[in-house]
Amino acid sequence: SAVISQKPSRDICQRGTSLTIQCQVDSQVTMMFWYRQQPGQSLTLIATANQGSEATYESGFVIDKFPISRPNLTFSTLTVSNMSPEDSSIYLCSVGLTRGGYTFGSGTRLTVV
């Protein structure tokens, strides 16, 4: 199965600033997924990133707040823009497995102060 390297592992940011999270996969994958896990909560899909096309966002998430890049089949970034304390969460990227299901990066713990 694919191995994902996600960076940074954690960060503390000032409100109003932006943070870009990177995910590098050790194999080519068609779709990459970005999830948010708010404190004490389950995972919620933010968007699906396909190489060569615009990301598809879930209800409640917009491109201006969470712009995503997918320059090639092994890499993607998620930016959390104009951050507020409500954006404090764990952000995880994920890719699909050939037999169904997904593998995840190690997550980015974001704290906004």
Place this chain on the structure above:
Amino acid sequence: AQTVTQSQPEMSVQEAETVTLSCTYDTSESDYYLFWYKQPPSRQMILVIRQEAYKQQNATENRFSVNFQKAAKSFSLKISDSQLGDAAMYFCAYHREGAQKLVFGQGTRLTINP
């Protein structure tokens, strides 16, 4: 819309004992996948076990097994011979065949008592 429900926010078990975590789901699809993921304090999501809906046989992975009841839309996880390293949040998840989206339950926090 598909939903996944975990009715046990917390569970605890004595080391070496057996524990069962519950999960129910709602879908009108006939082809789908079900999963249990483990999330220790390191926050890494680890795939524990998967079940294809078209398979009648329950999946097993070493000490982990599932009881998949398709008609009842139930998918419980049994952990045998519990170990301290099993302590984590456990999430039940679903996605339909060909879908892009994993739907997660609310999670169950499992504590292992030495």
